[in-house]
Amino acid sequence: MYKLNLNTQNFLTQHWQKSPLVIKNAFTDFVDPISADELAGLACEEELSSRVIITKEDGWDIIQGPIEEYDQFGDDNWQLLVQAVNHWHPDSVSLVEAFRFIPDWRFDDLMVSFATPGGGVGPHIDNYDVFLLQGEGTRRWKVGARGNYSPRGGDTHTALIDDFEPIIDVVLEKGDMLYIPPGYPHRGETITTALSYSIGFRAPSQQELMSGLADHLLDTNTGSQRFISANEPEMPASLSIDHQTGILDLLKDLLAQPKHYQQMLGQLLSQNRFELDLCEPEQDYSTEDLTSALSEGAQLVRIGGLKVICLEGDTQSRLFINGEEFQLNIDQDKLTYIANQMNLTNDKVLELTGSAEMTRFVLTMLNLGYYYLA
Template identity: 30%
Template structure:
């Protein structure tokens, strides 16, 4: 699949965030040059045939109503374990031929290339994304006019689909809702989407879509940028991790005034720490949290762990950004806590680690000064396996 950038989806990024984000829909015709490389009918056929696809990853909607799972699943036995909801491809095809829209939810959980595609958006927003595919038969409308409580990026990959969009209301609750045609009036956008076209819908944007002459495949990439209340809660959660806030107070009817005074003191302490928060660093931290939410993550742990097995003394290592706590030196050994692991390391190793900043490099043989290179390299391997060091190249 072609690698796309966020600008491929929205055009000029500054214009997008100034004029469209959280304000009004955006239409970009012929924005993506290889839409079938993102998702095609062929790949949807392949996925239906995979025994691992089960509800709720696959659903069917016929005549505006969801089809019960039992209408297209069966029980199969895998290595002695019964799966009661395995997809029956023939029944899914029957539903599609009868006019049902087939919906694949959270495809970024199942397909690495789609995970990479959606991560282009999650990286920009610092928020969780989810990728849903809709296959609608020619001439059918999948769902009645409605709005969703998330921002949507619509990518047409095969066939055509007519979309009607209305501007979101001035006051938005961030909850799903349906409409009758009479409630909406004339749409602000009425367009036939073709392969490569992209739509952006701010949350709570009313919309309706129907396939026309051709069966339609489109992706809806859902992104929920966290509201201020979400971000502030995560900041407070981080601040109250301090042991100072760990004690259990009694707050029942027979509490004394000292408890109320202590509550006031804790509120003032928290307020002072909130005031002292450095905004740029905290927003960067919150954005990174969003990028690591389920459905967004990526990693190469199997590959990097296998590389450690063949680590050479001159291999460049670097300190990760993992939070590390160093204990006191007790008879030449220092207790180190990182990523939930607590180990005791020789004092020279602890001194080496304490002197490294995140990203700083050194050779594997230099991790444990004063010992043979082979022993120092083994130490570097162990520290890498718990996430304190990593291979730099």
């Protein structure tokens, strides 16, 4: 279990999405949840997103995973990055749980890096919030002020920028952490061979929201209302202000209806960008299998990275899980409990499965591989 040494309420009020912050000794006596060898093993897998970044005099080379051989990179000036480690390495899940003072729907993934001296990423700007936690070894981080920076080499398709004047210049040691909000340029350089953890949080862009709304309307065969005008312009080629605002009012009307935006938001925000390590059984669980397991004391455990979301003020009784909607005719307290708990104790599962509907739900979760019995 990882306990964060941070007044979270003060942090949310003073720094969250506002200003960067160095948090020395964020975790006392920090123990790396994963070893360098285990990380290298994950980087061999096709299902995971991984890459090696090599630091050169004139820039950086990127080699996309899977990565199986490391001797070719030498002893310094490179780092391995593996995304969504919390999906595939159970021991890392408890580290992520220390950051659940930020809502689950914002959480993106736990990226872990192994870096040799001199290894790092050039100056860049991210469009998401990130906590940079230091494990073994030491890294130096520089953070600049928000501003207008030129993309490196004029390439607008990269997050890399020209260098910046730092407002923070700090060496992180084991257990230290740096928080960086969106829009602040930063760069890291490894001093001694290091393991580092990047805990990232995202919010949807306007593009993603519009795409999600369009998908929802197509899937539900709704949103077919067309524009009706009260007057027409005198000039045939003119699109009048009245017509422009009237057409856009069709979107406003849709977005004012909970039946549209609640389902869209639940499905969109419960999805993951990275593949999950589903725990699908070889043969579907039956009611008898579940009853037998619970009688032996089994509990229900959520797989790493799975998002379970309930909407405050939802017009329906449901949960959104991994982009899917699950209708459940139970009270809001039980919905909220299921969504908030990573593990459901044996007593709680026995209580929930007292109804046939909840038994079907638990079996569905097990057979989809979203939960497993432990």
